Amino acid sequence: MSEPNGVEGLLRELAPQVLGALLRRHGGAFDACEDAVQEALLAAALQWTADGVPANPRGWLLTVADRRLVDQVRSDSARRRREEALALATPQAALLAPAADEPDPAADDSLALLFLCCHPALSVPSRIALTLRAVGGLTTAQIAAAFLVPEATMAQRISRAKQTLKAAGGRLAPPDGAGGAARLGEVRHVLYLIFNEGYTASGGEELTVPRLAVEAIRLTRLLLRLTPGDAETAGLLALMLLADARRPARTGPYGALVPLEEQDRERWDHELLREGMELIAATLPGGHPGPYQVQAAIAAVHSEAATAEATDWPQILALYDLLLRFDANPVVALNRAVAVAMVHGPAAGLALLDALAADQRLARHHRLLAVRAHLLDRLGTDPAAAARAYREAAARTSSAPERRHLAARALRLEGAGGVNM
Template identity: 75%
Template sequence: MTRPHDPRAVEDLLRACAPQVLARLVRRHGNFDACEDALQEAMIVAARQWAEDGIPDHERSWLLTVATRKYIDQLRSDVARRRREDALAFATPDSELVARAADAPDSGWDDSLALLFLCCHPALSPASRIALTLRAVGGLTTAQIAAAFLVPESTMAQRISRAKQTIKATGGSLAVPEGEDRAARLAEVRHVLYLVFNEGYTASGGDDLTVPELATEAIRLTRLLHRLVPEDTETAGLLALMLLTDARRPARTGPHGELVPLAEQERGRWDGRLIAEGVELISRTLPKGQVGPYQLQAAITAVHDEAESAEATDWSQILTLYELLERTGPNPMITLNRAVAVAMVHGPEAGLALLAGLAEDRRLAHHHRLLATRAHLLELLGDKENAAAAYREAARHTTSGPERRHLTERARRLG
């Protein structure tokens, strides 16, 4: 045993071990649902034991041994009685079992990628993929995931349970696909991590602008994915995008939690370490081959982050990058952002003309971001009355408390 560690250090280590241990359990026993439950129980035991007595020398083997015992216990009819009787035994695994696990071949520890693919199974809904990934690979408890997404714990528990049952029913296995199927599944994993990060960086509802725990977890899992597929340039681009975006988080809110728009942020509060890492990563990745949407978004974010001030931003370069991004796959949100770049390069009238076409798109017609962007461009044009009305309309359509207050305040200032 090592010296005792504080609970936060223990939690970080457990979450790093979780996907590797779960992958080994599933390889050994095949039942994803029961293995995942057993691991969660083992992590609860470890969180208490390691914080008190120190982290064992072979922490993954320790966790695997306890989780295996938990799995076996689940198969017995007297589960409740066995858990009470064996509580102390579970807290201290037999040294022989630990040694045996420690000596076992470590090929299973490389199954984290297969586990990510399994959690992002095509048969699952996007919401289920996110929940299962955070639970099985991220090591978060159901309560933590529910709190992050502002839903009751019972609702999230049902979502995770249904996801595991779906995987079981479809015969999902712990295997890394090959060829085109691998590329498609990898894209799904990236998309799940992207959605987790976006929810953490700008919460879709509630009174807080951000959910830092989700953004941090998305970055941690994307780092893991990047280590597993270092040759994949889009994964590298996604990681760079997250780092460059999250670098601004300290300046995104004021002293009372109010939203501070990019142009008004105190850039000295941005995290220079994350910016440097993100810029280095995307600069190293872009010349390697075909450029995808995550790489282009990271490049756009890098241009913003490297500008010394809002006035010094190279909007012409940003516009060019948005035009390239739009060619990778038409998307109304990309067009919306390109409209802002068009306005900054060619004037607000040109940006508003582009927005007029988006108003016909049912996916975006009443979205608060379209309304807020229109308000901003009208304000730049000097049309205060219509800008204020657009800000008020945008405020009515957002579910985010901080965004609603920000938009309402912008309208009030314009009179």
Template identity: 75%
Template sequence: MGGTREIEALLRECAPQVLGMLVRRHGGFDACEDALQEALIAAARQWPQDGVPDNARAWLFTVATHKYIDQLRADAARRRREDALASATPEAELVARAADVPATEADDSLALLFLCCHPDLSPPSRIALTLRAVGGLTTAQIAAAFLVPEATMAQRISRAKRTVKAAGGGLARPEGAARAAGLAEVRHVLYLTFNEGYTASGGDVLTAPALSTEAIRLTRLLHRLVPEDTETAGLLALMLLTDARRPARTSPLGELVPLAEQDRSRWDGRLIGEGVELIGRTLPKGQVGPYQLQAAIAAVHDGAGSAEATDWPQILVLYELLERTEDNPVITLNRAVAVAMVHGPEAGLELLAGLAEDRRLAHHHRLLATRAHLLELLGDAERAAEAYRAAARRATSAPERRHLTERARRLG
């Protein structure tokens, strides 16, 4: 009889495989996903008491298939289809089929990730659907992680499934340029999920560990599915190297602790070692992309014994390379800090001045917070405090707002 955590881990591992099998057999992503969720709930209730079946995947596939048939039975317009399906496929055959499907056919996780990251969906909907269908999280768990009511998240997921259905999305692995584009979409969704977990965009807590942990788990899955993809490896390394600092990111009271002030002895050395090894293996393999470069920057930070010992010239070079790969004002914002650390605060502030004209960042609190930090380094306490207060007024996260307000207070 497995423990609760072991069962939860097994269910999450099986969920995308079983959903892929259901969609490939029956079609209708939304109905199959609903049937799987009912099967997962049944397993979570029964397995702790009755024990884990010898073939957990076959058990889930069988129960989900019966749930799917029940859904068809409830739909009078599909009664003929349901009757034919029920009579043609006895339970024993379902179990045997689920047990004997080759791994290459059974593991449709990659195609499922592509489907959940359908281009017709908004980024929040892609994240929610991925966590539900591939991550195996319940609607309540996803809602809690995003700090929204369960009903709100249920509506978001339902709309996402309707959108996928209307777009005619099926379970297929695209090839060529479509595959590359699909992988890019999946990586972006996982990246956004991790970032929301590492620094919540709103609410009273700084982090939502369940989201970043799940993003890492799903990125590990994606890396296993496409081990040759260097950007996926870079994304995984970036997450590991960043998440390694999480234990030191907050004070005992949950307040934000900046990187330069963190107790580095609390960083997770195991994650750092894994991330450094992964990015070290990946960088020499070919064309370097933005996730690999961000991972390399994180590795430099994590390898420094103190803030003063950080190799800022190397970080600046990496940011300059990163800026060439994509047009993103946040990269320039971070490069401004590196410029300030290498060439002085005035040089960094000069770079920030140009960002004030970029509509994507002009009203973001992080632009003002970075400006305040550089003014503080310059010794201009009055203007720095004013910028910190302005940044605090725009921050949507309560811990970030309190941190910025406290920085202003210290400067007077």
């Protein structure tokens, strides 16, 4: 799935710009402004598709959104609470005409909007939902479908996020100094989480959610354009590109999961690989690598190998050692255990898993069991234990493709070795 183009791509690009301009024009009221922008986007999707894109699409959207906002404020009694909130924040006259100090219409508030949607007062799921809707321009229904939740549930999550922002006094202004650096890290983390859900869905019948992966890449491109020279943002984009390049080869017939070592590397997207490799090559020599740059470097080592057997596992292990200094979380440690097994043998990797099993954050996660099963399978001394681990991992995952893949691995061992279960 390529990045959105035509009318859809233009609307997604303009959505945060129009919302930012509307927020500046009317002095706040995020929920009312965001609703008005969504209505303008829907109107544009219908009209522009039929009649063509206007000469000034941003101005068209801003005008329509502004009118919708005024209509909302003046509408029926069901909207009075919103009217009162908006009236407190904005003089009524400001709703009827542009403010005297209206900002430059060409200004792009996308970065400030990203910071606002990733406000510390919001939970991580709320940050993700609000970012996808306000900055990504996705509808509530599209976000709900991507995360496999009912539309009403996602609508409530977004509504609560807006109310939390209002209570926290969130403003459309990127923080500066140390606070700005910390908040930029939070924005990157939200985009990383969006991409991860798109790269490997946490549940459902499909292995991937391409819309989320594509949107995360688009928003990270935007973030890099707005923060040129930020090495970690460049590293994050490189990581996404190198990972997403494998998507065409990650599933086989009927959506079956294909592990990295079994993928047909000719099916990888070599244009994305080239762009990702160029980004990381331009970033790492700067001498101040961060966790996203290191993860991108690991992905680059995999990408450089013509075959799975040619992978430079000692280099990957060294990179995981470095990554643990930045991010000593159990998932990184689990991935490092795989690298240790590839360099020093399955028994060495299995020894590390015993310690990880004591970490409550990972103890019952299907990934730990899946890695244990894989290493026991490679060791070859106890196929019954490997099969049991595959079966237990399959039972714990919410992803149907992963469940089928793990169950098939167990069945192969049971069939080959006559394992009694």
